[in-house]
Amino acid sequence: MSSSKQFTLFTTDGAPPNGWKVMIVLEELGLSYEHNPEYTKFNPNGRIPALIDHHANDFAIWESDAILSYLVEKYDTERKISFDRFEVKIIQLQWLFFQASGQGGTIRVFGVLEDVLSKRTWLVGDKCSVADMSFTTYGFNFEAEFPAVAKWHASMTSRESVKKVFSIRKATTA
Numbered sequence: 001m002s003s004s005k006q007f008t009l010f011t012t013d014g015a016p017p018n019g020w021k022v023m024i025v026l027e028e029l030g031l032s033y034e035h036n037p038e039y040t041k042f043n044p045n046g047r048i049p050a051l052i053d054h055h056a057n058d059f060a061i062w063e064s065d066a067i068l069s070y071l072v073e074k075y076d077t078e079r080k081i082s083f084d085r086f087e088v089k090i091i092q093l094q095w096l097f098f099q100a101s102g103q104g105g106t107i108r109v110f111g112v113l114e115d116v117l118s119k120r121t122w123l124v125g126d127k128c129s130v131a132d133m134s135f136t137t138y139g140f141n142f143e144a145e146f147p148a149v150a151k152w153h154a155s156m157t158s159r160e161s162v163k164k165v166f167s168i169r170k171a172t173t174a
């Protein structure tokens, strides 16, 4: 497979959330990618997203939070949005699992996040990490019930990476 960009991100245009959060992390890390809509051949589960790394023998990875883990483990060498210490990495993974497994029960997830974020600014450590970013693409309109989540979500959606990807998402959501 040839491409001038390092990555091909297979994802769908429009509303579904899982591909966009991968694009946000690619933007955060300044990695080059092309976006190929609605192509599921690389995922035996027949879903998006899937990511191909052309600088690693076309390594193919699917499941959005596994993709996020791959990107930060391999390419976030400055630990801009991830962590070095083993135990902290596992806590980061804990939140990624929680995000992936909780998608069907948004109100319950918001309740857990509200409790945690009323006591701290970010889910892990003292910076916005990939664990926080995995939640960026949740639709959020429950400010009154979940004020700490609303503040946290707003501070993530004001990041340049998120603004850029959301504008692409909006343009492709007819």
Ligand SMILES: N[C@@H](CCC(=O)N[C@@H](CS)C(=O)NCC(=O)O)C(=O)O
Pocket (backbone or CB within 6 Å): 016, 017, 018, 019, 046, 047, 048, 049, 062, 063, 064, 065, 100
């Ligand atoms: N747990 C998977 C979920 C993947 C998933 O459900 N993708 C949806 C879009 S967000 C999809 O491909 N839907 C089309 C289909 O099921 O055919 C992940 O996080 O990557």
